[in-house]
Amino acid sequence: QVQLVESGGGLVQAGGSLRLSCAVSARTFSSYAMGWFRQAPGKEREFVAAITWSGITTYYADSVKGRFTISRDSAKNTMYLQMNNLKPEDTAVYYCNAAYLRVITTTRPGDYWGLGTQVTVSS
Numbered sequence: 001q002v003q004l005v006e007s008g009g010g011l012v013q014a015g016g017s018l019r020l021s022c023a024v025s026a027r028t029f030s031s032y033a034m035g036w037f038r039q040a041p042g043k044e045r046e047f048v049a050a051i052t053w054s055g056i057t058t059y060y061a062d063s064v065k066g067r068f069t070i071s072r073d074s075a076k077n078t079m080y081l082q083m084n085n086l087k088p089e090d091t092a093v094y095y096c097n098a099a100y101l102r103v104i105t106t107t108r109p110g111d112y113w114g115l116g117t118q119v120t121v122s123s
Contacts, residue, residue: 009117022096035104038092047106
């Protein structure tokens with residue numbers, strides 16, 4: 001069983017930064033591709049970023065490319081999302097996502113989800 005716990009959300013002004021973390025309880029963290037999705041009020045959940053199990057390849061939604069950076073630390077079983085130059089439209093609940101031995105795509109998330117962490121960007 002895989003458990004994902006997000007942290008690091010909060011309230012920040014536009015132009016500011018936050019770093020989200022996702023702690024993963026899994027015996028073989030390195031076997032899971034990881035990703036972040038977000039859901040704003042009244043909108044569907046959308047893909048934000050993903051990283052392969054090797055950590056070599058990353059993928060980003062066009063809306064966050066150049067501002068967000070996804071990474072993973074196998075020694076800590078943790079994934080991160082560094083968010084810079086935040087905009088009010090980044091306001092959403094951010095969810096950690098994991099997929100066993102396959103990539104995470106914009107339309108095919110993994111089977112495992114965290115409970116989410118709220119990010120609010122004020123203008």
